[in-house]
Amino acid sequence: MLFNSVDYLLFLPLVTALYFVIPVKWRWAFLLLASYFFYMCWKAEYAILILFTTLVDYFVALKMDSLSTRRQKKPYLILSLAANLGMLAGFKYLNFFSESVNFAMAGLDLPGRVPVLDILLPVGISFYIFQSLSYTVDVYRGTTKAERHAGKFALYVSFFPQLVAGPIERSNNLLPQVNHPQAFSQVRLVSGLKLIAWGFFKKVVIADRLGVFVSYVYENPDEHKGITILLATVLFAFQLYGDFSGYTDIARGSARILGYDLMINFNRPMIARSLRDFWNRWHISLTTWFRDYLLYSIPYVKNKKVMVSLMYRNLVITYLLMGLWHGAAWTFVIFGLFHGILLVLENITENYRLRFFRWTGISRFPGVQTTLGMVATFILLVFSLFFFRAGSIENSFILISNAFDFSTFKQTIGYIIRNNELIFGILMVIVLLTIEYFHEKYNLVKLVLSRPTVIRWALYAGCVIFILFFGVLYKQKFIYFQF
């Protein structure tokens, strides 16, 4: 079930109403049922995969909890990792592996081919597996106690607002909330609805509108040149942001209405001053997951000394895997590798850059320095998106080489100016960035709340009508569903 569907607009109020009517002790069961229903609307049989992850990790965690040393717990952790990552590999990466092997064999003129299976990628598999894995690792590390209640643990894994595209929650945040459900709150309802509306604005007014132009360019890479490709890639950055952060807002808003607080997943990433800053603001739940469960788990100490070179290596490995997490394709490997290498370079050159800013006198103007950082980060991000969005490496290179061919500049500018939808989309991006800026500075929600009811209601109703009127309302899937 998509958030941007009539089905969901009926599902959420119904679930909310019933949830608060049901006695507190059965609310978990109802929410679990609703979550499975939500998932099964897409493909019923794949719910068995969630059930499998749930059962494995539930029993593994219980067993680990009964053991005292990490040495004793380790085999069970390995079992959980093998079961979960094995399932992920089977459903998401097997064909990628087979196709890569076949490509190599064909290149080397070797006979025979590895079979490529006809498997449909289960929606949200990377999200719920990572969420469940974080729990078993936490239990292994002793930072979380194993959940004894199988049903409540199942709800932790499958909680519908964040089941298919995150945020990837942690057990120490979500499980206590599952165990202590909150009573209905008017404040939560209103604030959740506002968040949902904001998410819809980002998704249907911005992302889906920009998506039309981006697809037009990226689905025909040979046919476009220069400014069209550059603009499409820049707008893809905003499409991706609007799409994914819009989803997160709807997820957080829905959860908030039900009494759950999900973690913040985006913090104005488009104004990041460096790539490190960007990854601290973009898909925060994934970045922190990789930081907490992978980056610092790979050895970086040698002879009792912290080895910077090993840390850099680990950083590249982590980002490469983060790239691969997004999709089973070489384009995502390059995307991850690109970010990993640049983060290392950013770290190595930090002092040189500071010295350069001091030498040129730019450091006396912090605003200029910040702007330069923001522009450079955005350019690097956009460049990496050539790989993220293009369907293949071949297409990525076609797009990159054509992007700097400005022979049709005049015609393209004419086309862009004539394209009302595109102009409107760009305008909406500016509106989004402006609202985000003012919200951070003045807390617009508080500002609105301090206004008289009449003004507030007019504003809310106006927002709903605006989204309906200017939204692209034929159902577009969320980009991150494919991951």
Place this chain on the structure above:
Amino acid sequence: MTKKFTIRILLFLALLAGLNFVIDWAFKSFSAHRWVNLKMDEQFGEYDGTLTWLAMGNSHNCVNTRILDNSFNYGSPGENYIRTYYKLKYILEKTGHKPEYLLLQADISSFGPKISNRYEYNYYWIKYVDYLELARIKNDRDIINYWIEGKFFSYAGNYKDFWLSIVYRIKMKEVNMFRGYREHRDYRNFADVPDRQKVAWDKAQMILTKNEPLDPAIRVYFDMIMQLCREHQVKVLLIRFPEAKEFYEEQERLVPVGKLYEEVTAIAEKYMVFNGILDYHDMFFEHPEYFFDPDHLNVKGSDLFTEKLAEDLKKLTSFRPLEFSSHSGQ
């Protein structure tokens, strides 16, 4: 939840519903598309002459009814076979009108998935289309949402239509329409477009899907149109309207044209009412000045084309039965 809060929520929902009602009503009243289509419905309702030729499909700017006697041009912008079927059904079963011939648009673009998935202007088409049946045939229950949109949220997602309506209402003080045909769009000339090939490519991309010339639902509805015509003894002539050369070339790059028409002919030939395909697609290949854009004739083009069509149809009615399959307009 306190009683006060419940009342406030209900009041807010009532406000929202009221606002929606007003905007929906205003949009429906203001929409130029609906305005034009309702005028067409009105003229068709009032038409009491002989109805030999009924043009349907996306033929709105092709068949000039001032030139072709005893004809009515009932084509609407964006009309596909799904909509044509329901409108024709309505005409034949509810209006008392029965044309002798149906001139059905059969361009390459009439058959693909993109045209099949055009659902704009539901606030007008709700009058004709059976959305439940359509949802069943397409096996897509989300189609019901289009009924909801047409009924209660006409403005939703339609800001472009609002904008167009402003432009049209400024340009057209009244709808100058004669038996469904309206002269318009003569203020642009495709010959003046510097990058015609690119514009044609864009248009072809917009309306066709690579290697998918015939959408399954369109196939079903095309067949249903033929069945309906058989039941009511209405003869069917498929017409390929003139296209700009660049547009045809770009379409040919996307879909196998020969194979498409083989399939279409095979479906149509099952019915005795099928009278052949009149093919004018290359009639103005050397005359981009007769087009408004790659796939729409301007007034001059429409006049010249209709003269030729009228001449051919005259031959058809004088010397029947006549084999007209793959007749070239050249």
